[in-house]
Amino acid sequence: MPASTLPRRLLLVAALCTGLAACDGISLERAPAVDYVLLDGAQAASSQWAGKVMLVNFWATSCATCVKEMPQIVATHEKFKARGFDTLAVAMSYDPPAFVARFAETRKLPFGVAIDNTGVVADRFGKVAMTPTTFLINKRGEIVKRYVGEPDFPALHKLIEQLIAEG
Template sequence: MTSPHRRFGTLIAFALLAALALACNAAPLPTEPPAGKPAPALQWNDLDGGQATLAQWRGRPVLLNYWASWCGPCLKELPDLQRFSQAQAVLPNGVHVVGVALDDIEAARALRDQLDLTYPQLVESDGPPGTAAGFGNRIGTLPFSVLIDAHGTVLQVHNGPLHPADLTRWAAAAGVAP
């Protein structure tokens, strides 16, 4: 015969396993990208103490790129985004690249200066997911990018780094000829 303590321990272990099994089968949080929907009205601080809104870039396609100084894939992606930004800046309706650092302002400034990033860099000091949640990135995956057309409609979202070929496809999706 088993002791009451042992039966109680077995019952607790079984209950914990059942709860874990239910949690593993639970539906994930909805993260459906808002493609085809208007981008939310957003406001950030820039790295120089000013403020910026998403609406100020209306009239040109915008690529929002969420990154952090502690994110390895972000660090690899940023030079490609810098080159893409420079190439797009000379086009009349080129994609306007905007970085959003989910970091403290000092770390974001240091990385901007170290990598000589010339496209606008904004900051959300609260960390992930920040405003990226409004684009379907509820768990704060980084890097995370959003392509918005010239009229403010979300065209695409992407979890993970964008490579040069991806950037070319995104420019085409925004109606920008190479």
């Protein structure tokens, strides 16, 4: 094979692997270790995600796209929750806690909701500033995909299926 095509093929393989659940020889970035408090006051940590496929969604009540996509986040959670999938919605530090609590209650959000009062969780996930920003994490605690803006939900569901099927 000509030397000039080798780098292009490696780039293609790397690009394909970032969109797939896992590729031999390609290491994925580990999700950061974070501690957070849920709306009900319960202390939680990312260490509790071990063995689960996790969707971590950074959002704000003032974000129109976040509000628009939330029913699809809920539907995704409901579709996969019995199969080792969980969701965490992380409200941004600038979002008033009363607004977040009211939103979660009126929409009956069926998953954990945390308020990132100090911004530490957003910082650890790569200084998240844009909402919505969503991370999909595999059972080994590796970030498989980062979405800025609303995800393509059919493609997201396909990827979740792949990650759940992983041993």
